[in-house]
Amino acid sequence: MNNNTLTVLGIETSCDETAAAIVRRTSDGQGTILSNIINSQIEKHKKYGGVVPEIAARSHISVIENVIKSSLNDAKLSFNDINAIAVTAGPGLKGGLLVGLTTAKALSMARGIPLIGVNHLEAHALTIRLIKKIEFPYLLLLVSGGHTQILIVNDVGKYERLGTTIDDAVGEAYDKVAKLLNLGYPGGPIVEEQAKKGDSKKIKFPRPLIYSGDLNFSFSGLKTAVRREIEKSIPLTKHDAENICSSFQDAVISVIINKLEGSIKLFKIKNPKITKPDVVIAGGVASNKTIYNSINNLSTKFGVTLHVPPQGLCTDNGAMVAWAGAERFSKNHIDNLSIEVKPRWPLDPEAKAAIGAGVKA
Ligand code: KG4
Ligand code: ZN
Numbered sequence: 001m002n003n004n005t006l007t008v009l010g011i012e013t014s015c016d017e018t019a020a021a022i023v024r025r026t027s028d029g030q031g032t033i034l035s036n037i038i039n040s041q042i043e044k045h046k047k048y049g050g051v052v053p054e055i056a057a058r059s060h061i062s063v064i065e066n067v068i069k070s071s072l073n074d075a076k077l078s079f080n081d082i083n084a085i086a087v088t089a090g091p092g093l094k095g096g097l098l099v100g101l102t103t104a105k106a107l108s109m110a111r112g113i114p115l116i117g118v119n120h121l122e123a124h125a126l127t128i129r130l131i132k133k134i135e136f137p138y139l140l141l142l143v144s145g146g147h148t149q150i151l152i153v154n155d156v157g158k159y160e161r162l163g164t165t166i167d168d169a170v171g172e173a174y175d176k177v178a179k180l181l182n183l184g185y186p187g188g189p190i191v192e193e194q195a196k197k198g199d200s201k202k203i204k205f206p207r208p209l210i211y212s213g214d215l216n217f218s219f220s221g222l223k224t225a226v227r228r229e230i231e232k233s234i235p236l237t238k239h240d241a242e243n244i245c246s247s248f249q250d251a252v253i254s255v256i257i258n259k260l261e262g263s264i265k266l267f268k269i270k271n272p273k274i275t276k277p278d279v280v281i282a283g284g285v286a287s288n289k290t291i292y293n294s295i296n297n298l299s300t301k302f303g304v305t306l307h308v309p310p311q312g313l314c315t316d317n318g319a320m321v322a323w324a325g326a327e328r329f330s331k332n333h334i335d336n337l338s339i340e341v342k343p344r345w346p347l348d349p350e351a352k353a354a355i356g357a358g359v360k361a
Pocket of ligand 1: 285
């Protein structure tokens with residue numbers, strides 16, 4: 001155990017944000033964000049309706065130095081004050097990961113500062129502990145542009161996956177629906193806004209895998225159903241699009257609630273001494289207030305306490321990477337300079353591949 005106060009620089013380049021942040025963790029597990037710089041590439045990818053890996057990698061290279069400098073300036077610190085450099089080593093886009101990891105290795109070597117390779121999913125999973133004192137184990141619904149999983153977070157580095165998507169991630173489905181409706185990118189926040197003005201019961205979209213008897217998800221059939229509905233309804237009025245968004249989101253929420261309820265039951269069986277489990281939602285889609293409110297309305301019925309990080313810490317950022325690094329460092333998990341990027345890096349390596357799972361599972 002490292003019982004000192006730790007000041008950690010975190011670097012994130014796994015997708016379309018170049019981010020660096022400095023976070024402090026005291027020995028009692030309390031966290032403070034000293035700086036949190038995000039250079040978003042959204043404008044560069046917008047016209048393609050999704051992230052273009054080559055453009056992403058080039059953009060990371062051109063801004064990473066300034067993003068890191070700004071994180072030190074904002075925190076009014078120098079490299080002499082930094083105890084460890086944490087960097088996302090996977091999963092994500094290989095080109096971007098290489099930019100972040102190579103930069104972090106160079107800084108670590110030049111300054112003699114320990115290096116910690118962080119799993120991007122672990123960074124999402126632990127973010128809540130930067131904000132609140134949540135003890136292990138807790139149940140995690142991880143919903144982002146690349147992943148949809150339910151996991152038990154037993155400790156730093158110890159995860160048990162209960163369910164995963166067998167095809168698309170939920171954020172990806174939001175992005176695709178937005179693209180089909182020409183609403184813009186990233187689709188999640190736009191679809192959520194449009195959904196507020198629509199009728200969620202207007203179209204009965206499928207609830208994929210709701211009767212599958214397991215805790216896995218599937219969103220590709222739902223996306224196809226949305227595409228068919230759009231084709232059928234052309235030319236679409238603004239209100240048609242709002243109804244589609246609202247009915248799509250209703251289907252997503254039904255499936256999430258169904259799988260979460262099953263996961264809570266399983267969590268309680270595995271942890272009989274915990275009377276009121278903590279349930280955490282994390283990842284970009286966790287910033288969706290409609291999803292959060294729908295789950296929160298059921299938290300008393302389910303006998304759980306629901307937590308979600310503030311919006312800016314749900315989508316990708318450097319503070320979550322710095323914090324995961326600090327949590328790992330506090331348990332003496334340090335890497336050496338030979339670590340490599342891992343574009344695929346499951347949190348629970350023991351979990352069996354779900355049937356139908358693509359590379360993202
Ligand atoms: O965690 P994140 O920033 O990046 C990944 O690790 O994937 O998540 C980005 C994803 C995108 O698919 C975006 O559309 C989705 O999160 N997202 C949302 C909302 N805000 C972001 N999805 C639904 N509702 C939102 N309000
Ligand atoms: Zn993410």
